[in-house]
Amino acid sequence: MIQVREVTKRYGAKTVVDQLSFTAKPGQVTGFLGPNGAGKSTTMRMIVGLDAPNSGDVLVNGRTFASSAQPLHEIGVLLEAKAVHPGRSAVSHLLALARTHGIPRSRVDEVLHLAGLEKVAHKRVGAFSLGMGQRLGIAAALLGDPAVIMLDEPVNGLDPEGVLWVRNLLTGLAAEGRTVMLSSHLMSEVALVADHLIIVGRGKLLADTTVADLVTSEGVRVVTAAPDELRAMIGGAGVTVTSSGADSLFVTGRSAREIGLAAATRGIPLFELTPQNASLEEAFMDLTRDAVEYEAAR
Amino acid sequence: MKITPGGVVAAEWTKFSSLRSTWITTGVSVFLLVAFGMIASASFDRGGADAVGLALSGSTLAALAVGVLGVLLGAGEYTTGMIRSTLAAVPRRLPVLWSKSLVAGIAAFVMMTVGSFVAFALGGAVLNNAVAGMSLGDDGVLRALLGAGLYLGLVAVLGVALGMLVRSSAGAIAILAGGLLILPGLAILLPSSIADAINPYLPSNAGSAVMALTHSDGTLAPWAGLGVFALYVVAVLAAAAYRLKKSDA
Numbered sequence: 001m002i003q004v005r006e007v008t009k010r011y012g013a014k015t016v017v018d019q020l021s022f023t024a025k026p027g028q029v030t031g032f033l034g035p036n037g038a039g040k041s042t043t044m045r046m047i048v049g050l051d052a053p054n055s056g057d058v059l060v061n062g063r064t065f066a067s068s069a070q071p072l073h074e075i076g077v078l079l080e081a082k083a084v085h086p087g088r089s090a091v092s093h094l095l096a097l098a099r100t101h102g103i104p105r106s107r108v109d110e111v112l113h114l115a116g117l118e119k120v121a122h123k124r125v126g127a128f129s130l131g132m133g134q135r136l137g138i139a140a141a142l143l144g145d146p147a148v149i150m151l152d153e154p155v156n157g158l159d160p161e162g163v164l165w166v167r168n169l170l171t172g173l174a175a176e177g178r179t180v181m182l183s184s185h186l187m188s189e190v191a192l193v194a195d196h197l198i199i200v201g202r203g204k205l206l207a208d209t210t211v212a213d214l215v216t217s218e219g220v221r222v223v224t225a226a227p228d229e230l231r232a233m234i235g236g237a238g239v240t241v242t243s244s245g246a247d248s249l250f251v252t253g254r255s256a257r258e259i260g261l262a263a264a265t266r267g268i269p270l271f272e273l274t275p276q277n278a279s280l281e282e283a284f285m286d287l288t289r290d291a292v293e294y295e296a297a298r
Numbered sequence: 299m300k301i302t303p304g305g306v307v308a309a310e311w312t313k314f315s316s317l318r319s320t321w322i323t324t325g326v327s328v329f330l331l332v333a334f335g336m337i338a339s340a341s342f343d344r345g346g347a348d349a350v351g352l353a354l355s356g357s358t359l360a361a362l363a364v365g366v367l368g369v370l371l372g373a374g375e376y377t378t379g380m381i382r383s384t385l386a387a388v389p390r391r392l393p394v395l396w397s398k399s400l401v402a403g404i405a406a407f408v409m410m411t412v413g414s415f416v417a418f419a420l421g422g423a424v425l426n427n428a429v430a431g432m433s434l435g436d437d438g439v440l441r442a443l444l445g446a447g448l449y450l451g452l453v454a455v456l457g458v459a460l461g462m463l464v465r466s467s468a469g470a471i472a473i474l475a476g477g478l479l480i481l482p483g484l485a486i487l488l489p490s491s492i493a494d495a496i497n498p499y500l501p502s503n504a505g506s507a508v509m510a511l512t513h514s515d516g517t518l519a520p521w522a523g524l525g526v527f528a529l530y531v532v533a534v535l536a537a538a539a540y541r542l543k544k545s546d547a
Contacts, residue, residue, distance in 0.1 A: 048389065049385070049386075049389045050382055066390060066391075070299055070301060071386065072301075072387050073299055079383075080382065083382040084379070085374060085378045088313070088317060089316065093383075095312050095316075096316070099305055099306075100306050100309040100388055101300060102299055102305050140383060
């Protein structure tokens with residue numbers, strides 16, 4: 001569990017994270033979304049105590065992270081692929097982290113295997129591709145068998161096979177009851193794995209929602225033989241019906257089911273009855289557009 | 299599975315020993331110490347020299363090399379981004395600084411003590427005729443050789459502390475070289491009464507006192523000198539600890 005409570009972070013005069021609060025719960029994947037520069041990375045750095053908030057606080061599994069007796073078991077993080085000395089081999093890097101906690105060598109081999117890095121385990125990390133660096137970062141995050149896994153842009157630079165691997169890994173970890181949080185600036189990436197969405201813009205919380213709720217229904221497109229008769233039937237308070245052609249209507253405020261049932265009672269033939277959903281990408285753009293425009297207007 | 303002081307030290311040793319640059323810098327330090335000791339022992343035949351002083355002629359350059367070793371270990375965390383992984387594993391932070399200093403200090407002490415003894419042995423073998431040969435049993439010889447190891451071990455710790463404080467290799471090396479090599483040169487420019495008072499307390503002069511076989515007027519007593527140098531190291535360590543604890547990584 002990650003609890004971010006009223007956190008504000010300023011760098012000089014610039015407020016990067018502004019009164020941000022949210023909770024990432026165990027057993028689900030929380031997607032942390034926002035345009036570039038929205039304060040996602042800064043927030044994640046504050047969660048593991050690399051940066052101190054100017055106000056507010058962060059709890060990991062109900063405690064302040066710095067006071068933990070076994071930090072790697074509390075939370076495993078991938079912050080940037082570059083949080084590694086390029087002169088060291090993958091196995092030495094993991095071993096150095098493991099030794100702080102007395103984690104056995106066998107666990108290092110285990111996560112190397114899990115990340116598919118066995119063949120390059122003794123190669124210098126400086127020679128790694130971006131994708132291999134990401135795999136190493138994820139291996140490091142899993143090292144301490146953590147209750148919380150937090151990954152910053154984990155699929156950056158991964159090939160399609162790697163993207164699929166991360167997706168399955170994360171859903172598997174959440175199914176084991178762990179808290180999983182991943183950030184991204186691409187909605188399409190996150191929608192496939194996340195149950196819960198935290199959307200930020202300019203450091204502020206824009207939405208704390210679920211994928212299902214975000215895909216709001218825009219309306220229903222109806223093509224029928226008797227548009228005028230149907231229009232009269234389904235009209236009412238909060239319902240708008242516009243006609244978009246000789247035999248087609250666009251209805252908001254009534255579900256496709258309600259329209260279908262109403263038509264059936266009068267025996268009105270329907271040729272098409274299509275709920276129109278805004279795509280996640282559009283919903284995300286709508287939410288964050290304000291944040292971006294706000295910046296441009298300043 | 300729990301974070302322990304011993305674990306953090308073991309981790310820092312793993313980091314230390316798994317970098318090629320560590321072994322290169324350590325090797326260079328030992329080489330400089332031994333090579334310059336031999337060259338000076340073989341060729342320096344003017345008065346005022348003793349066999350130990352000649353054998354340890356390379357200590358100034360060796361100090362620079364072990365100092366750079368310490369800086370690379372300390373500042374390298376920041377220049378590579380490794381510090382984020384390090385502190386996510388050890389969020390209390392300070393154990394990292396203590397462990398890194400300990401590992402660098404002990405490693406440099408061991409290697410440089412060995413280097414001093416080798417320099418003394420090989421220097422003695424090629425010693426020119428104008429200087430009297432000495433053995434380990436002679437007054438002050440053991441203290442000077444061991445002192446050289448201790449001084450150079452402390453220089454490595456100073457390097458670590460400067461690296462963690464400044465967070466940039468170039469900056470920390472500049473400060474290190476300035477403090478150890480350039481400061482004594484600048485002191486000469488002061489009026490001689492002031493220079494004489496300050497000179498013995500400058501970091502490298504104070505630290506070198508422990509390597510001098512005979513105690514002359516312008517220097518501190520051997521262990522007092524090393525103590526003064528240790529105080530410099532402690533001060534920089536304290537500053538590094540403060541920055542590590544208080545500022546964002």
